[in-house]
Amino acid sequence: MKEQFQTHLIQQFPEFQNQQLLVACSGGLDSVVMTHLLVNSGYSVTLAHCNFSLRGSESDSDSAFVIRFAKKLGVPVYTETFETVSFAEEKGLSIQMAARVLRYNWFDELADMLSLKYILTAHHLDDDLETFFINFSRGTGLKGLTGIPELSGNLRRPLLEFSREAILEYAQANKLKWREDSSNASDYYLRNALRHQVIPHFKEINPQLLQSFKVTQEHLKSSRLLLEDYVGLIFSYVAEKTENGYQFSVEKLKKLPNTKALLFELFQSFGFTQWEDVLQLLDAQTGKRIYSQTHVLLKNRTYLELELMKESNSNPEAEYLIPKGVSKIETPIYLTFQIVKAIEQQESGICYVDEALIHYPLKLRKWKKGDVFHPLGMSGKKKISKFFKDEKLSLLEKQNIWLLCSNETIVWVVGMRADNRFKITENTQSILKIQLQL
Template structure:
């Protein structure tokens, strides 16, 4: 395996012998094998270990194992602790996604602070198969179907030449210590469900399923390079690049036989999704002025061009309100009151004042700008409505949209500040405590 490892690095041009590399090591068999192979080649590396605090004593035992192993072998180790459950709750995302975001954010910080060249992860062929199936289930383009790439930016994956059986056999023959992760057997995680249930069903149909899918991924990677070259030619043909903005010719885009694909490849890196791209295509023959948003960009349909511009970074900021906070001045001026609901309580009719059932709120509350595709339940309605549709119905202009702040409890909208409250947090006859917010506009 040592020789195959070296040959794969050379074949894929993953790094040079002088590169300094951070290894992401969990303590599991895959990453421990990767670290051992780096040691055998006498490469310049340090180790980064994440404690996500998801498995109690097991997570702490993994950290202790890594500290002992690296200490005994004179390997420099960096450890970070994460409150993964809290982060997932605040961001309104899955635990898997939260762990991914947390670790890669930290890895990027480490690369920059240590001035290292690359980060190596221990993904292998079985991970590639699982990723292809996950992407297929979500709906993806050719890039997603080609699975995990050997190198993406500063991230390298030097074990993609090997499968799990080869890795286990090498660990056994080289007597490599490692930790078992009990969560790998839990079917609640999407990847584990695919690993333990779906792939075995495919292997009943064809025992060579994993091998064939890896071969397909290799073919698709070559196909993608050809595809990408053609896409770039089409993009160059239809856009006029003005620094941080684009003018996309509607006439030239409409002439393209692959306009949906070309526009998706152009806009997806800017945060737009498939549904938005379809809406934009449908708007090409419509009136000027229709606007579409991603988290980072705004696209306006003009008479002859689609105008794509970056949204100011300040609009992506988020601000937290603790339960004992009395007022804030940034990003907007708000005052807060807590009090018991009395029999003579009367709702305020002012749009500048919002009153909620305090027991339904989860602190800290969050204030940030709205995201495209978000829904809320307007006060007095049983159904949900897109925030973007609410803005249209209220005839709110583009500058007003960009200056509108939203209050959230976890991932749920509480109040489109100064405009409409959410029905899920309203005061009822059962309410005992009231949380009042005054918008000092």
């Protein structure tokens, strides 16, 4: 394997020559073998190890092992310990996703601090196959089926050509030691279930599965490149640059074949995933819009207008007091206040409340962790964070939501849902109409 690895590096990663490489090393089989191969092939490496504090003393032992391993090889090593569980809870992420965010953010910071150009991870061919199955099972486009890229920004994955079996044979032949992550034995995670229960059966049916998979991957990547060329041509045909983004001709989009698939390819790089919503936007009324995590797509007469969402420039800690009798405010958002005799139209941008239940001054502020309200039309209470999750709001959408409060009690999640505690009843004598002006 050593000779194959060296040839692979020379052909596919010539940029490694005369560079100090930052190598992600967990202490497991794959990263230990990659590190050993690099050092014995004459490359200069610095190890980076993450302790995610998820397995108690076992995690600490992994860190100690990597430090000893680096010392034995005579290479520098950096370690970092994370409070992964608390970070996941704070950010509303799964443990796996939280660990990924922490890991790659730290790798980037470390690489920048040490002025290192490349970060190497030890993903291999079996990992790539597992990723293919994961994406396939969840539903994905062509891009998701092309697997793990060898190059992605400053990340490099030089083991992707090699199987787990070949890596294990190298480790045993060179009498290497490594750490076994006990969580890898559990089938709780989808990847582990595929690794232990599904893929072995495929390999029994087809012993050449990995080789066949590599060929398929090459075909898929070639098809992907061809599709990207076609979409590039279509983009220049249907889209025009605007001051804030792009506008797409609805008429031209409708005339093109395979419209839904084309919309997927045009807009997936901007974070859109709800393809039925995107398709329906073509026939929607002017003013209809949908959001991704980063962009807004607006129907404006004969065009779809794409813009990057702007974060609110206001201080997230700022609070705006609204005294009784005010008919409108224009900062930080435009709201109007009017006493009416009856409920007129009911829209998401209008809130009707029993004024007798209001304590002035009203307060306008951003949402905070732990905020709770009683959604109109529901019994009981709900955390604002859970409400946002149920509404499938993007990060930027959440950041741009305002809460209208009476004292500290939420009256209205502005533009979305009123609070049940201020609703109009048969005993209401004074109705306050609050309207968001867009």
